Amino acid sequence: MIIGxxxxxxxxxxxxxxxxASENIDVMIRGYxxxxxxxxMPMSDAExxxxxxxxxxxxxxxxxxxTVAIGMEGGASRFEGDMxxxxxxxxxxxxxxxxxxxxARIPLPAPLVAGIQAGRELGDVADEYAHQxxxxxxxxxxxxxxEGRVSRSTMFLHILQLLYGLYLxxxxxxxxAKANR
Ligand SMILES: O=P(O)(O)OP(=O)(O)OP(=O)(O)OC[C@H]1O[C@@H](n2cnc3c(O)ncnc32)[C@H](O)[C@@H]1O
Ligand SMILES: [Mg+2]
Numbered sequence: 504m505i506i507g508x509x510x511x512x513x514x515x516x517x518x519x520x521x522x523x524a525s526e527n528i529d530v531m532i533r534g535y536x537x538x539x540x541x542x543x544m545p546m547s548d549a550e551x552x553x554x555x556x557x558x559x560x561x562x563x564x565x566x567x568x569x570t571v572a573i574g575m576e577g578g579a580s581r582f583e584g585d586m587x588x589x590x591x592x593x594x595x596x597x598x599x600x601x602x603x604x605x606x607a608r609i610p611l612p613a614p615l616v617a618g619i620q621a622g623r624e625l626g627d628v629a630d631e632y633a634h635q636x637x638x639x640x641x642x643x644x645x646x647x648x649x650e651g652r653v654s655r656s657t658m659f660l661h662i663l664q665l666l667y668g669l670y671l672x673x674x675x676x677x678x679x680a681k682a683n684r
Contacts, residue, residue: 504530507569509537509558513640515575518659522667533569537561544624545578552591552603554578559595571596573666575659577643579619585610586619588644592662594670602673604665606658609648 508519511534519532540557541550558574572595580589590606611619618628626639633647643655 504571505566505569506530506532507562507566507572508532508534509539509562509572509574510534511536514643514655515659517656518575518663519573521656521660522663526667533566535562535565537565539574539576541576544619544622545576546580546619547578548580548589548591548605551576551578551580551589552593552605555591555593556595556601556603559593559601563595563597571670573663575662577625577639577655579611579625580608582608586616587611588625588648590658590662592659592666594666596670600670600673602666602669604662604669606662607645607653609645611644612648615644 516534539554541554545551554576555574559572562572574593577590580587587608589608594602629638629644645658646654
């Protein structure tokens with residue numbers, strides 16, 4: 504069985520590796536450079552979730568060998584005067600199932616908000632803010648802002664645990680429905 508992931512970003516792929524290891528799932532993980540179909544810096548929950556769903560569907564289209572596809576997308580979302588870091592994941596399978604789940608959210612500090620409001624990508628602004636290179640592929644903005652307590656990979660792992668749990672739950676529901684017929 505092959506799990507296809509709609510990214511080449513190591514922080515996101517690491518989250519999938521950690522899920523597979525912790526759940527003891529016997530699969531191969533493949534990363535695909537697929538389009539998210541949204542802007543490079545999504546500015547709402549709706550757009551961010553759409554990006555995650557688009558990536559998952561695009562992976563199923565890209566490789567017929569993939570049985571389950573995952574898309575992960577990061578973005579920002581306005582909430583009561585704050586700009587929150589927001590992240591979404593999507594899981595799609597060949598039976599037309601499409602599940603989504605969101606991750607932890609924290610307000611972005613003013614310098615980061617100013618950067619993305621000026622139309623820049625958060626990853627670039629975060630590099631400058633933290634004086635680091637390629638924050639997006641390593642601990643992520645959430646890692647910087649939490650002093651390493653929660654990395655981008657750990658945040659996405661949580662989303663993947665939600666998705667995998669939801670997927671198992673759907674499966675159980677289907678079996679129960681069949682048994683009660
Ligand atoms: O290669 P892909 O999978 O596209 O990975 P990415 O790092 O570009 O991540 P996203 O497209 O999901 O994120 C959309 C934008 O938000 C930025 N971003 C989101 N979350 C971030 C985080 O925790 N740390 C750094 N940048 C982040 C990212 O750099 C992009 O500009
Ligand atoms: Mg991107």
